[in-house]
Amino acid sequence: EVQLVESGGGLGQPGGSLRLSCTASGFTFSSYSLSWVRQFPGKGLEWISYISSSSSTVYYADSVKGRFTISRDNAKNSLYLQMNSLRVEDTAVYYCARVQGTHPHPWGQGTLVTVSS
């Protein structure tokens, strides 16, 4: 069974940093691209970052470009999101997802990030 489990969420300070992790199992991790998608408290979904299987290609949403960094460790079956210069508007549930062709599938269970002073 394909599983993606996020961790690292919690309370962050405005201007501070958090690092999210996503551990995968049940598939050949190194063969798939991955993405991070977040869901705001009002329920809207926002794709924020993509990384190819070999890490050679990465994309970011404008809202996080220059502040967030996506990376992966294929030896550890793990995906990461380094979040710097946090803003209150970054408060959301963060999902990692395998990229199945060109769409997220499946999604992890999510980890809540709250940015507040």
Next chain:
Amino acid sequence: AIQLTQSPSSLSASVGDRVTITCRASQDISSNLAWHQQKPGKPPKALIYGASSLESGVPSRFSGSGSGTDFTLAISSLQPEDFGTYYCQQFKTYPITFGQGTRVEIK
């Protein structure tokens, strides 16, 4: 960025009804559209990709159609377990974008 507009924002229907949700893209995305279902407290789940291809394990009462800028998700006979919020998502170009969601309630 390509904008996706879903309608309606919410609907209430009876078990057995045929339900349709539409998604309009702000520019031509060919067939590069997926549909996701989300139930309360759960992550989204992909239902359809490539505008009309069913993900493995998804019941055949779900179907997708359309190309270019206008797309439809249909549920042929609504079941109690189909409640939730449905999102369209385009993958023609980055940034990937989502519609605002359509909440489906069972009468």
